[in-house]
Amino acid sequence: MALYSDTVMDHFLHPRNVGSLSDADAVGEVGNARCGDIMKMYLKIEDGVIADVRFETFGCGSAIASSSMATEMIKGKSIEEALAVTNKEVVEALGGLPAHKLHCSVLAEEAIRSAIRDYFERNGIPYDKSRFPEAEEGSCCRMV
Amino acid sequence: MKRIYADNAATTRMSRRAIDAMLPYLDTAYANPSSLHSAGQEAAEALRRAREEVAACLGAEPKEIVFTSGGSEADNQAILSAAALGERKGKRHIVSTAIEHHAVLHTLKKLEKQGFSVTLLPPRENGVIPPEEVERAIREDTCLVSVMYANNEIGTVEPIREIGAVCRARGVLFHSDAVQAVGHLPVNVKEDGIDLLALSAHKFHGPKGAGVLYARAGVPLVSLIEGGAQERGKRAGTENIPAIVGMAAALREACEKREEVNARLLPLRDRLIEGLSRIPRSALNGDRTARLPSNVNFCFEGIEGESLLLLLDQKGICASSGSACTSGSLDPSHVLLAIGRPHEVAHGSLRLSIGEDFTEEDADYVIAAVSETVAYLRGISPVWQECLAGKRPFILP
Structure with missing residues (x-):
């Protein structure tokens, strides 16, 4: 029994959409280097649809795999659809994560939301702030 | 690939010599060394020989060797024994370091909950614990100094002989977790001034699940496991003869090579x-x-x-x-x-x-x-x- 599922290893070894977008319409960054996890997500948004996405991640295997999976799950989706992606769905898509790695999927969900909020802010689009709770200080360190 | x-x-790969030494005790020589019959006495003889070999490699006497399940158990028993002795003398302070293995740190935490006070010395940037800092930390009520021989993560070898001399001069028991050192460095408990030392067989090409607590003659041990007279009453349970024999063979080989x-x-x-x-x-x-x-x-x-x-x-x-x-x-x-x-x-x-x-x-x-x-x-x-x-x-x- 390996530490990670085949899907996690596949996304870790062959991450999709890795890198940055120099002409991104939105950028989100969550996590804390002190805790050993940072995810940065770049979005290209056209007509309310996520036309392109890239990520950069500092973190463990499951953090990289979660980021990769999250980018696949939102690419080509509307903003609303992307906002609806939950960490649980990321975990399911990855074929499960070890219990002590679940926070990586939370970080992936937060990275998507952080990037979309940046898009709203940049474009002066009003949004329901309660849907974007501020991450607690050091939230990357919490166990889920 | x-x-x-x-x-x-x-952990290390077992040496061929250690495996070969163990095999008869898994197969034909399976008797219990506590048994009076001749088969049992053959096992007792193997145990005696293993104890002599281990003692010789450490510069110790055979009666100072207690076989345990490994390094962690030996560290636990060493520290708890020194603490029990200190308690009887009203000494409830222990000096150790911030870079010890958790087998030491967690045991010290347990003692803190029981009212002991623990000073964890910070290392220098290179991981070295200066002997003069150990000396400075020793108090009237210090019952034990515990400093690892070599660090398991960063590999720093501590100035054990100097720290041992400080402890000897101050009349404080000295324990060293030597799990990473034994078989790899010239450890000699007498020359190093060590009173209590822990080692683990699988770090020097011996089997897992075997270790040693060296306790200088005259240092009383408390037993963590009750239920028999094995190891002179300090560690109950039928001895793991194959592992002990394999450990002794591995240690001798490691020291030779x-x-x-x-x-x-x-x-x-x-x-x-x-x-x-x-x-x-x-x-x-x-x-x-x-x-x-x-x-x-x-x-x-x-x-x-x-x-x-x-x-x-x-x-x-x-x-x-x-x-x-x-x-x-x-x-x-x-x-x-x-x-x-x-x-x-x-x-x-x-x-x-x-x-x-x-x-x-x-x-x-x-x-x-x-x-x-x-x-x-x-x-x-x-x-x-x-x-x-x-x-x-x-x-x-």
Whole structure:
């Protein structure tokens, strides 16, 4: 029994959409280097649809795999659809994560939301702030 | 793909001699050494011989050797015994270090809950615990000093003989967790002034599940396991004869071959250190020379250790890291933090611990693989990208 599922290893070894977008319409960054996890997500948004996405991640295997999976799950989706992606769905898509790695999927969900909020802010689009709770200080360190 | 095993500080491959020594005791010579019949007495004889061999390798007397299930049990028993003795004399203070193994640190935590006070000395940046700091920390009510012989993560070899002399002069019991040292360094309990010492067989090519507590004659032990007269009443339970015999054989072999093996490992260790030092923003952890001949430990800025390990594993390299993700806790290695590495950098650590079969070719392969993998992970790391862009300061020079 390996530490990670085949899907996690596949996304870790062959991450999709890795890198940055120099002409991104939105950028989100969550996590804390002190805790050993940072995810940065770049979005290209056209007509309310996520036309392109890239990520950069500092973190463990499951953090990289979660980021990769999250980018696949939102690419080509509307903003609303992307906002609806939950960490649980990321975990399911990855074929499960070890219990002590679940926070990586939370970080992936937060990275998507952080990037979309940046898009709203940049474009002066009003949004329901309660849907974007501020991450607690050091939230990357919490166990889920 | 060839597998390069560079995790010998975690455990070692058993030596052929140790396996061969064990086999009869798993097969035909299976009797209980406590039995009076001749079959039992053959097992008792094997136990006696193993005790003599282990004692000889440590410069101890056979009666000072207690066989345990491993290093952790021996550390627990040593510390709890010294604490019980101290308690009887009204001495409830213990001096130890911030870089000990958890077998020591957690036992000390337990004692703190029982009212003991514990001073954990911080190491210097190279991981060395200065003997004068030990001396300064000793109080009237100090019942024990516990300092590891060599650190399991950063490989720093402590000035044990000097610390032993300080303890002797101050009349305080001295315990050393020598799990990483025995079989690899010339450990001699008498010359080193050690009263209590823990070792583990599987760190020197012996079997897992076997260890030793050396307790100088006259140091009373408390038993952690009750239920029989084995080990002179200090460790109940039928002795694990095959493992004990295998441990003795492995220890004798390790001590015989020590100088030859170390002469081979040292240039390979140094080759790795020089090669990995060429990676930008990297730093060697631990002392450059007061260091186990097998140990290499680096921090690489901008990356996380677990992903490095997983990628190295894909290239056939078995290594280890002090990142939080691999330590199973939220914080990176307490040892790396204690030598002053910030969390951000401690997450990106790599430990290589090489063994007898490691070659120069392996060293060059490892250097290339680590350099390549670190560069790849930095390429996808926002931390590294921000450092490059000047938005975040580099921590390592």
